[in-house]
Amino acid sequence: MAASGNARKLSEAITGYLFISPWLILFIIFSLISLGYAVYLSFTSYNLLKPPQFIGLESYRRVLEEDLFLQKALPNTFKYVLIVVPIQTILSLVLAFAMDQKLRFRRFFRTVFYLPSVTSSVVISLIFIWIFAPQGIFNQIMGLSVNWLDDPRTAFYVIMGMNIFTTSGTLMLIFLAGLQDISPSIYEAAQIDGANGVQQFFYITIPMLRPVIFFVVTVGVIGCFQVFDQIYVMTAGGPLDSTTTITYLIYKWAFRDTTIKMGQASALAVILTLIILGVTILQRRIIEGSGSSAER
Amino acid sequence: MTSLSVFSPRSGESMVILDQVRKGIFYALLIFWAILSIAPLYFTLVFSLKPVANAYTPPIWWPFPFTLENYQTILQTFELFPRWVMNSVVISITVTIFRVLFCAMAGYAFARIEFPLKNFLFNLLLVSMMMPGVVTLIPSFLIIGPGLIRGGISLGNLTLPTGFNLLDSMWGVIVPGMADAFGVFMMTQFYKSFPKELEEAAMMDGSGRWGTFFRIVLPISQTQLLTLGLLTFQGAWNSFMWPLLVLRTPENFTLPIGLQWFRGEYYTLYSVVLAGSLFNTLPMLIIFFAFQKYFIRSIASTGSKEG
Numbered sequence: 001m002a003a004s005g006n007a008r009k010l011s012e013a014i015t016g017y018l019f020i021s022p023w024l025i026l027f028i029i030f031s032l033i034s035l036g037y038a039v040y041l042s043f044t045s046y047n048l049l050k051p052p053q054f055i056g057l058e059s060y061r062r063v064l065e066e067d068l069f070l071q072k073a074l075p076n077t078f079k080y081v082l083i084v085v086p087i088q089t090i091l092s093l094v095l096a097f098a099m100d101q102k103l104r105f106r107r108f109f110r111t112v113f114y115l116p117s118v119t120s121s122v123v124i125s126l127i128f129i130w131i132f133a134p135q136g137i138f139n140q141i142m143g144l145s146v147n148w149l150d151d152p153r154t155a156f157y158v159i160m161g162m163n164i165f166t167t168s169g170t171l172m173l174i175f176l177a178g179l180q181d182i183s184p185s186i187y188e189a190a191q192i193d194g195a196n197g198v199q200q201f202f203y204i205t206i207p208m209l210r211p212v213i214f215f216v217v218t219v220g221v222i223g224c225f226q227v228f229d230q231i232y233v234m235t236a237g238g239p240l241d242s243t244t245t246i247t248y249l250i251y252k253w254a255f256r257d258t259t260i261k262m263g264q265a266s267a268l269a270v271i272l273t274l275i276i277l278g279v280t281i282l283q284r285r286i287i288e289g290s291g292s293s294a295e296r
Numbered sequence: 297m298t299s300l301s302v303f304s305p306r307s308g309e310s311m312v313i314l315d316q317v318r319k320g321i322f323y324a325l326l327i328f329w330a331i332l333s334i335a336p337l338y339f340t341l342v343f344s345l346k347p348v349a350n351a352y353t354p355p356i357w358w359p360f361p362f363t364l365e366n367y368q369t370i371l372q373t374f375e376l377f378p379r380w381v382m383n384s385v386v387i388s389i390t391v392t393i394f395r396v397l398f399c400a401m402a403g404y405a406f407a408r409i410e411f412p413l414k415n416f417l418f419n420l421l422l423v424s425m426m427m428p429g430v431v432t433l434i435p436s437f438l439i440i441g442p443g444l445i446r447g448g449i450s451l452g453n454l455t456l457p458t459g460f461n462l463l464d465s466m467w468g469v470i471v472p473g474m475a476d477a478f479g480v481f482m483m484t485q486f487y488k489s490f491p492k493e494l495e496e497a498a499m500m501d502g503s504g505r506w507g508t509f510f511r512i513v514l515p516i517s518q519t520q521l522l523t524l525g526l527l528t529f530q531g532a533w534n535s536f537m538w539p540l541l542v543l544r545t546p547e548n549f550t551l552p553i554g555l556q557w558f559r560g561e562y563y564t565l566y567s568v569v570l571a572g573s574l575f576n577t578l579p580m581l582i583i584f585f586a587f588q589k590y591f592i593r594s595i596a597s598t599g600s601k602e603g
Contacts, residue, residue, distance in 0.1 A: 009410070015505045016411030022394075023402040023475040024417070029439060030472045031424050034432035037444055041434065051446060098326060111588065112330045115337065118580050120534030122552035123573040126559060127336045130343075130566055135352040137339055169333070170595055177596030219598075226430050229536040233556055247430050254434050255541060266434055273431045280426070 041266035048260050059267040069268065072241040073249040076156065080227060080245060081279075084160050085220040089213070092168040096175030097201065110176075117169030121229035128162050129234055152242035155235050159243060163230060167223075171216050178212035179205065214287045218280055225276050246272050337577065344571035351566040366571035374568075376546055380554035381575055387466050387539075387550060388532040394474040396525045402475070403483025404513060408495075409505070418484070425477045437541050440468045468542040469550070473532060479524050482597060486520045487513075523594040526587055533580060551576050 017024075042059060044052035063069055099110050116124070131137050132148040139145055148154045182205065190200050206213075228247045231237060237244035237252065244252075246268060254265035343351060344366050345359035370377040405411070406418055438444050443459025450456075462468030494516065498508045514521070539550050546557060555576065559569050584591055 012409055013411040016405045016409035016414070019405035019409060019505075019509075020402040020411075020417070022398040023480055026398075026472065026475045027421070027424065027477070030436050031427070031432060031477075033444075034435035034439065035427070037435040037438070038431050048442070095329070098322070103323075103326075109326055109330060111585075112333050114584075115333050115581075118530075118584050119337070119577050120536070120552055120580075122534075122536050122556055123576045124336065126555060126569055126573055127340050129559075130351070130570065131336065131339065133352065137356050140354065140356060165332070173592055173595040174598060177592075222426075222428055226428055228430075232536075232540075250430060250433070251537075254437075262434055269431045269434065273428055276428050277426075 038266050038269060041263055042270045043267075044263040046260075046262040046266075048262065052263060055263070059263045060271070062264050063267050063271065068241060068244065069246075069249060072244045073246045076243065077225060077227075077245045077247075080156070080160060081221060081224045084164055084224050085217060088164045088167050088171060088220060089216055091164065092171035092216070093175050093209075093213075095168060095172040096179055097205065099172065099176055100179045110173075113172055114169040116166045119166065121166075122233055124162065124166055125230045125233035128158065132158055149235055150239050152240045155239055156243045159227075159230050159234055163224075163227065167220070171220070174216055175209070175212060178209050182208045210287060214284065217283060217287065221279055221283060222276055225272065225279075246275075340570045340573060340577075343567055344574060346567060348565050348567045351570075366567045369565070369568050370572055370575070374558075376549075376554060376558075377572060377575070379547060380549050380551040383466060383549065384533060384551040384576075387469050388529050390466075390470050391473045391532040392525050392529045394470070395476060395479055395528045396521050398475040399479030399483050399524060400514060400517065400521060401509070402480040403485075404487050404509060406480070406484040407487035407490075408492075421477050421480055425481065433537075433541075436472055440472065440542060463542055464544040464548055465542075466548065469539050472538070473535075476528075478598070479528065482524060483517075483520065486517065490517070519590070522587070523590050523597065526583065526591055527594040527598075529583070530580060533576075 041052060043054060043056050045055050045059060046052035095113055099106060099113070103109075119127075129149060132139075134145065134147045134150075138148070146154060148158050186204055186208070187200055190204055195203065226247045227245055228251065231243050231245060231248050232251070235243040237248050250265045250268050250272070253261040253268065339356065342356065342359045345362055345364070347361060347363050347365065350361065406414065435444065438459060440460050441463040442461070443457055445458045448455040448457040460468070460471065462471065495508050495512055498512045499505075503511065534552065535550075536552050536556075539553050540556075543549050543553055546554065549557060551572075555569060555572050558572065559566075562568070
């Protein structure tokens with residue numbers, strides 16, 4: 001009996017591993033080994049032509065001595081996150097709240113609001129380059145003659161605005177699902193107690209949505225710290241490095257510059273990961289810390 | 297709540313007017329945002345139907361002078377465009393099929409089958425979902441391309457390659473995308489909440505795990521597979537950074553990479569770029585409208601990670 005039980009257990013275990021093996025193999029190669037190798041590379045100097053040379057923390061020191069990182073990429077990235085994440089979160093929450101009301105043509109509005117999110121990052125970037133060109137539609141409609149993407153004072157804000165515009169649709173749908181999970185009886189009870197719409201929003205909706213807000217902010221932070229496609233297509237980090245972000249700089253060092261610096265780029269990738277990790281933990285503390293008694 | 301007429305001679309008259317004004321502002325804002333949301337696509341369509349020379353000239357609201365020459369350029373003159381569309385289609389569909397299957401298999405195992413280290417591996421999966429993709433970018437590139445160690449590891453007479461040597465091929469784009477942590481997690485949650493009875497009945501009848509999985513489990517999880525499939529397809533169809541690193545010659549480009557490259561090479565032909573960009577957006581729009589319910593579900597499901 002025990003032997004056949006063991007045999008069955010063994011065959012179950014083998015079956016289990018066979019079922020997960022495609023994922024597991026890819027995970028080991030492209031996540032575990034990759035992560036380990038990224039950390040190793042970050043302590044080396046590597047230009048693809050010669051084998052990586054171990055230089056220890058020297059490559060981190062080189063990153064921290066680069067003006068392009070300290071003066072441009074680092075502040076630009078934080079500026080981007082600090083502006084885009086709050087605006088896209090609030091905007092999409094407001095849109096979702098509006099879509100959760102009884103209103104005419106609700107399905108129509110919901111579909112239309114999601115449209116910008118259907119478009120790919122490259123395509124929307126190509127469209128925005130053209131809209132914000134010196135003789136582009138935006139200047140024509142507004143009667144302006146600003147060279148939006150060639151001016152270091154405006155280029156980054158155009159990219160920020162565009163990305164807020166395109167992500168708000170997706171985030172709206174996530175919030176909407178969260179809103180629809182809140183039981184109507186809670187609102188009814190609040191109405192009986194005399195709470196008006198604004199009060200309901202701040203004392204019921206927001207607290208009940210806390211887990212979804214946490215998720216949307218986390219995803220937003222992780223995504224914004226890694227913004228790349230739109231910058232590559234629209235400005236390639238320029239003008240005057242005003243749109244160079246950390247991820248763009250990693251790409252530039254590892255793949256674009258004439259002297260490839262994969263070690264230094266890996267060091268920057270590790271630094272970025274630590275920054276994201278730190279910010280995510282901090283933000284979890286803040287959102288959970290501000291929690292009142294109205295927890296689910 | 298909704299009063300029929302602002303002129304009703306009742307005591308709450310001013311309240312009613314206030315209500316109406318508020319409602320008016322609310323709808324005005326919604327309509328404003330709706331116009332803004334449609335505008336980029338609308339302008340793209342309008343100018344893709346105007347001659348190249350008029351790419352920046354008014355009128356901006358309708359296509360005048362009207363022409364189809366940009367679409368002709370794409371479909372006939374410039375034969376790389378159809379290739380890019382085909383490459384995008386093949387890559388996106390292949391990634392989707394593999395990922396949905398592999399994620400369903402792993403998800404089913406995590407939910408139903410007992411094997412050693414299961415919890416450990418599942419926790420590892422959860423952690424990997426939080427890992428920013430950019431950190432593994434360079435090593436993944438080396439693995440797909442020249443290898444982590446140039447020339448491989450030599451063991452006596454044997455040389456083990458450390459890379460797949462798949463640069464500039466569509467498999468180089470496909471392979472890393474064939475499974476992903478979020479998909480496995482999503483399928484695990486789904487199978488955990490799924491009644492076991494049907495499978496147990498099939499197992500009683502002598503079907504093994506594999507037979508049960510392919511004949512019973514996969515067919516009854518169609519909806520969930522479609523949801524994951526749509527999410528995956530959209531990601532693969534629109535993806536940019538990874539194909540940009542892997543694909544090198546214009547013949548092998550996907551549509552997003554091709555469009556960006558075309559814009560660089562022929563920057564005076566912006567109307568053609570706009571027409572080409574519609575070939576990227578339109579299929580996604582059609583899929584979105586056809587499967588709107590599942591689409592919205594799939595996006596909503598990304599938000600319910602916490603359980």
